[in-house]
Amino acid sequence: xxxxxxxxxxxxxxxxxxxxxxxxxxxxxxxxxxxxxxxxxxxxxxxxxxxxxxxxxxxxxxxxxxxxxxxxxxxxxxxxxxxxxxxxxxxxxxxxxxxxxxxxxxxxxxxxxxxxxxxxxxxxxxxxxxxxxxxxxxxxxxxxxxxxxxxxxxxxxxxxxxxxxxxxxxxxxxxxxxxxxxxxxxxxxxxxxxxxxxxxxxxxxxxxxxxxxxxxxxxxxxxxxxxxxxxxxxxxxxxxxxxxxxxxxxxxxxxxxxxxxxxxxxxxxxxxxxxxxxxxxxxxxxxxxxxxxxxxxxxxxxxxxxxxxxxxxx
Numbered sequence: 001x002x003x004x005x006x007x008x009x010x011x012x013x014x015x016x017x018x019x020x021x022x023x024x025x026x027x028x029x030x031x032x033x034x035x036x037x038x039x040x041x042x043x044x045x046x047x048x049x050x051x052x053x054x055x056x057x058x059x060x061x062x063x064x065x066x067x068x069x070x071x072x073x074x075x076x077x078x079x080x081x082x083x084x085x086x087x088x089x090x091x092x093x094x095x096x097x098x099x100x101x102x103x104x105x106x107x108x109x110x111x112x113x114x115x116x117x118x119x120x121x122x123x124x125x126x127x128x129x130x131x132x133x134x135x136x137x138x139x140x141x142x143x144x145x146x147x148x149x150x151x152x153x154x155x156x157x158x159x160x161x162x163x164x165x166x167x168x169x170x171x172x173x174x175x176x177x178x179x180x181x182x183x184x185x186x187x188x189x190x191x192x193x194x195x196x197x198x199x200x201x202x203x204x205x206x207x208x209x210x211x212x213x214x215x216x217x218x219x220x221x222x223x224x225x226x227x228x229x230x231x232x233x234x235x236x237x238x239x240x241x242x243x244x245x246x247x248x249x250x251x252x253x254x255x256x257x258x259x260x261x262x263x264x265x266x267x268x269x270x271x272x273x274x275x276x277x278x279x280x281x282x283x284x285x286x287x288x289x290x291x292x293x294x295x296x297x298x299x300x301x302x303x304x305x306x307x308x309x310x311x312x313x314x
Contacts, residue, residue, distance in 0.1 A: 025179060025199055026068045026093050027058060029249065029257045029272040030291050031222045031233060036072050036089055038201045038224070039177035040106040041121030041166035043074040044085025047300070050074055052293040058274075059284040066095040074106065078300040083110050085119070101128040102160065116169045121177075123162040127196065129186050130155040158184035160196070172206040197226045214241050235259075245270075254278055261291075268293045 028034055034054055035042035051073045059065040074087030085108030092101045104125030111118045164177030179199045186194045205220035215238060222233040230252070237247030243264055249257035255277040261270035274287035 025224075026056070026066070026070075026091060027287075028054065028056065028068075028070070029233070029274055029287070029289050030054065030259070030270050031203065032205055032218075032220050032235070033268070033270060033291050033293065034070055034072065035166075035175065035203060036074060036087055036106065037070055037091070038162075038179060038199075039121065039164035039166060039175045039203065040087070040089075040104075040123040040162055041108055041119040041164035041175055041177065042168075042173075043087030043106045043108045043121060044076040044110075045074075045119075045166075045168060045173075046295065047076055048295040048297045050293055050295045052291070054289065054291045056287065056289040058287045059276075059280060060288065061285045062280075062283055064096040065284070066093060068093045075298070076110075076300060083112075083300060084108060085110060085121075089123070097131055099130045101130075102126065104160070104162065116167065119164075119166040119168060121162075121164045121166065123164075125160055126157055127160045127184060127186075128155065128157045129194070156186040158186060158196075160184055164201075171208075172204070174204045175202070177201045197228075199224060199226045215239070216242075218245075218247075233257075237261075255281070266295050268295065 025038065028037060031038070034052060035045070052071070054068075054070040056068040057065075058067070069092050070089070071091075072087060072089040074085060077084050077086055085106075087106040087108075088104070089106065090101075090103045092099070094100075102125060104123040106121060106123045108119050108121040111120075159182070161181050162177060162179040163181060164175060166173060166175040177200070179201070180196045181198060183198055184196050186196070202223040203221065205218060208217040208219070210217055218237045218239060220235045220237075222235075224231050231254075232252040233249050235247060235249040235257075237245050237259060239245040243262060245259070245261040245263070247259045249259065249272075251257065251274075254274075256275050258273045258275065259270065261268070263269075268291075270291040272287075272289040272291075274289070275281075276284065276286065
């Protein structure tokens with residue numbers, strides 16, 4: 001059995017042997033487009049400088065629903081005769097009276113096995129949480145005597161870190177990662193504190209060539225858990241002529257995601273519409289997510305050295 005398939009079996013066993021149960025980082029439907037958001041080992045996955053922007057409007061129709069922006073950039077570098085990867089990822093998310101921000105710098109060590117790569121990634125940065133207490137509104141009829149209600153904004157910042165592994169082959173990828181490894185604690189004031197728990201991720205994708213060479217089937221999966229709650233995203237996408245793509249995802253206990261995308265002139269763009277089948281669908285018209293990435297190919301090696309095909313499962 002090939003090493004890649006052995007590794008796949010081990011990673012799946014690891015992922016599903018966890019006490020899969022909680023709350024996790026911001027929701028993303030086009031997860032295969034922003035893998036560095038939850039696994040730093042995927043930074044510099046291709047031989048190009050890449051810049052990515054993703055915007056998500058969650059639960060349209062519900063007041064103060066989450067809004068998420070993710071910005072990332074990564075590129076390969078050559079150092080001491082070996083290829084490495086570096087990147088940066090930033091997130092800002094508002095939900096109700098809370099506004100969270102995170103920024104992280106990423107480094108990837110790459111080890112080649114013939115046409116495959118084993119990537120070890122680390123990320124270090126900070127998390128910032130803000131709470132705008134000045135916008136708290138409680139009807140007079142529900143106020144309690146002696147109850148102290150905060151009235152000024154509060155903010156706190158902590159150091160954070162992520163780690164990840166990725167096995168990248170020409171036609172498939174597998175990754176596991178752990179975010180918030182230090183489980184940082186925010187203290188907004190003397191009586192208010194919140195813990196950011198660890199989150200485990202498993203992702204995998206495959207590029208399946210169909211009988212008609214113009215079409216490719218790209219199934220993928222994302223599993224994430226904080227050992228309290230687990231979420232599964234299972235996706236099937238069809239790519240036509242390496243330019244146009246569409247597909248559908250199923251999300252456990254939530255619903256379905258409908259996908260469209262285009263890749264032309266170095267610009268990769270996509271749209272996702274989340275249709276919830278849970279009770280929240282009674283109040284919300286769904287969620288919208290937009291993605292765009294620009295890639296500029298670069299070549300680090302000399303002619304005839306370290307040549308390999310770029311991964312197309314993106």
